Amino acid sequence: PVRERFNVVFVLGGPGAGKGTQCARIVEKYGFVHLSAGDLLRAERQREGSQYGDLINKHIKDGSIVPVAITCALLEKAMEQSSSNKFLVDGFPRNKDNLDGWEKAMNDKVDIKFVLFFDCPREVCIDRCLSRGAAGSGRADDNIQSLEKRLDTYNSSTMPIIEYYDNKDLVKKFDASRPINEIFADVSKAFDELNL
Ligand code: UP5
Ligand code: MG
Numbered sequence: 001p002v003r004e005r006f007n008v009v010f011v012l013g014g015p016g017a018g019k020g021t022q023c024a025r026i027v028e029k030y031g032f033v034h035l036s037a038g039d040l041l042r043a044e045r046q047r048e049g050s051q052y053g054d055l056i057n058k059h060i061k062d063g064s065i066v067p068v069a070i071t072c073a074l075l076e077k078a079m080e081q082s083s084s085n086k087f088l089v090d091g092f093p094r095n096k097d098n099l100d101g102w103e104k105a106m107n108d109k110v111d112i113k114f115v116l117f118f119d120c121p122r123e124v125c126i127d128r129c130l131s132r133g134a135a136g137s138g139r140a141d142d143n144i145q146s147l148e149k150r151l152d153t154y155n156s157s158t159m160p161i162i163e164y165y166d167n168k169d170l171v172k173k174f175d176a177s178r179p180i181n182e183i184f185a186d187v188s189k190a191f192d193e194l195n196l
Contacts, residue, residue: 011090013118015150016128033084037092040074063149068101095157118176
């Protein structure tokens with residue numbers, strides 16, 4: 001039998017905007033499966049036999065973006081292996097290469113329901129990631145040098161992707177500088193309407 005299409009919600013926003021935090025709440029309340037592209041890449045570089053460890057490390061530290069073939073394969077594998085049919089794809093697609101690769105591989109397999117866009121000022125992004133680093137996140141990119149690069153990449157490469165989806169009327173934008181619960185109250189409205 002033909003598999004049902006995967007229902008996908010993309011979750012975008014700058015470093016530290018709160019993508020992972022809001023996704024955890026959505027999982028709890030709406031039963032989605034959370035797939036953070038960054039988490040999948042961080043796990044892949046630890047996997048024994050992975051050829052991509054050095055390449056992934058370099059991109060993460062430089063705040064640049066891993067080639068889509070690697071990221072998309074990790075996302076697709078995670079979806080295929082799940083028994084769920086509704087996914088939060090967090091932190092992807094981040095640039096044109098990601099978008100093109102995803103559309104080529106996944107267009108026939110997925111339904112994009114909408115795109116959550118957590119809009120957060122640069123200074124707030126920096127403060128949150130530096131605090132997280134100081135609290136012992138262990139992330140190689142929670143330092144000011146990497147953060148400046150992550151934010152530049154976000155502005156130059158990811159914002160155009162958000163605009164691409166906005167032109168398709170798929171973007172739901174949230175002021176992510178507010179307290180977590182306030183943001184989640186608005187996010188909840190989008191999922192209540194979705195009925196999935
Ligand atoms: N926090 C969260 N919400 C808050 C709020 N409303 N008020 C106050 N504090 C709040 O939150 C960050 C911190 O802020 C936490 O301490 C949290 O408690 C607090 P979090 O929810 O983790 O934010 P998030 O947006 O998920 O931040 P993250 O750092 O994960 O975002 P990035 O987009 O930078 O990281 P990601 O893991 O997606 O990517 C990392 C790198 O991987 C990229 O730079 C890139 O090199 C690579 N990558 C690819 O190459 N391709 C991909 O497709 C994906 C990643
Ligand atoms: Mg995250």
